Amino acid sequence: MITELAIAIRSTLVFWVLTAMLYPLLILIIGFVFPYQANGSLITDAQGQIIGSALIGQSFNSDRYFWSRPSTTNYSEGEGEDAPTTGISGASNLAPSNPDLLKRIQADATKLELAGIQPIADLLYTSGSSLDPHISLESATAQAEKIAKVRGISPKNLDRLIKQNTEGRFLGIFGEPGVNVLKLNLALDALKSPN
Incomplete structure (x- = not known):
């Protein structure tokens, strides 16, 4: 013992x-x-103000910006129409047959069609965490024409920005390439030349 x-x-x-x-x-x-990673991958503006995290999705509702994936998260209110917002992770846990979910998906599809954007899966459905900061390359490209018209930017410049903000597969083999929407919209705001 x-x-x-x-x-x-x-x-x-x-x-x-x-x-x-x-x-x-x-x-x-x-x-x-x-x-950078230990502090939450925070993104700051030129004045050093924290804008958000590269790891957490944000809602963009203006036609001047690329739209993110839909989210079940109740985002806090930003300042102004174009302000990005942040939130706390949470899922809706709605079944695929739930009328509320079907109504939300149909409303999002209609919104995309009215904006001239093809309703692509990641622009209609939430991610597992509801905070995914990425959209597919296809979703970003589908929104480029809308952004070009609203901002008067050449499609070539938008294609370049999309490619610059596309992140590859994790370790080169896991997942699919994705475009970080917050980084892309910040790069869009930083564009100086309209052409």
Whole structure:
């Protein structure tokens, strides 16, 4: 019994050192090595004001911006019509046959069609977390004509911006390439030349 007690005490001490000392120290070091990621991948404007996170989707409702995926998250109100907003993750848990879900999808499809945008899946359906910051390359390209007309920007410049803000597959094999909507809209605002 004394031997088993000694083994239990040693095991507890070893795991305590590993989990209460070494692991937190490792995480702290990683945070110092990668400060951008450790602080939430925050994006700031030229004045240093935090605009949002590259990891969290935001709602854009103006025709002057690329639209994000729909979200079940109740976003906080931004300032002005064009202001991006942030929110807290949450799912609706509505079944595919739920009338409220079908009504929302139909309303979104109608909104896209009225704007001259082909209703593509990721512009109609929410992501699993409801905070996905990306849309597909196809969804961004489908919105380019609308943006070009509203802003008076050449389609070539929009294609360049879309390509610059497209992120590839994770580790080159997982997922599909996606366009970060917040980064794309910020790059759109930063365009100086209309042509």
